[in-house]
Amino acid sequence: xxxxxxxxxxxxxxxxxxxxxxxxxxxxxxKVSELLLFVMCxxxxxxxxxxxxxxxxRKIYPGILNEVYAQLIFxxxxxxxxxxxxxxxxLAHHTLFLFISTGVTRGSFAQKSLDPSIYMLQQ
Numbered sequence: 099x100x101x102x103x104x105x106x107x108x109x110x111x112x113x114x115x116x117x118x119x120x121x122x123x124x125x126x127x128x129k130v131s132e133l134l135l136f137v138m139c140x141x142x143x144x145x146x147x148x149x150x151x152x153x154x155x156r157k158i159y160p161g162i163l164n165e166v167y168a169q170l171i172f173x174x175x176x177x178x179x180x181x182x183x184x185x186x187x188x189l190a191h192h193t194l195f196l197f198i199s200t201g202v203t204r205g206s207f208a209q210k211s212l213d214p215s216i217y218m219l220q221q
Contacts, residue, residue, distance in 0.1 A: 101143070106135070108142030117195070119188055131185070133165055137192045144199045155200045166193045 106127070114122055127135055140162070143151050166189055173186035 102136075102139045105139030105142035108145045109138045110142075112145045113141050113195075119191065131169075131189070133162075133169065134185070134189045134192065137162060137166075137189065137196060141192060141196050141199065144196060152200050155196065159197065159200070162193060162196070166190055 110122055110125075114120065140155050140158070144155055170186050170190055173183055177183040177186070
């Protein structure tokens with residue numbers, strides 16, 4: 099758990115000032131989706147820039163992307179308010195940033211992915 103706390107700390111210390119998408123003063127980790135919180139922690143961990151941290155993020159990224167993609171599809175059909183949809187778009191933005199910040203290449207990502215819908219996203 100300590101690693102995730104460090105990741106969340108680094109998210110607010112290093113990422114949030116450059117990309118103030120979430121309102122840090124009123125942010126409550128108990129009121130956001132677990133997936134968004136996990137992605138926020140992974141963004142924070144990406145600032146470690148150690149080989150182990152980057153390798154870990156690269157390994158779990160395909161699973162994260164599959165879940166975010168599924169939630170976005172669900173949100174498009176089921177969102178009750180614009181705020182609901184915006185929450186999913188924030189999640190998608192964070193997931194894209196995580197992809198870019200860890201330097202995952204299309205080839206290495208495509209080889210690890212099992213979901214064919216992801217290949218459509220890369221084209």
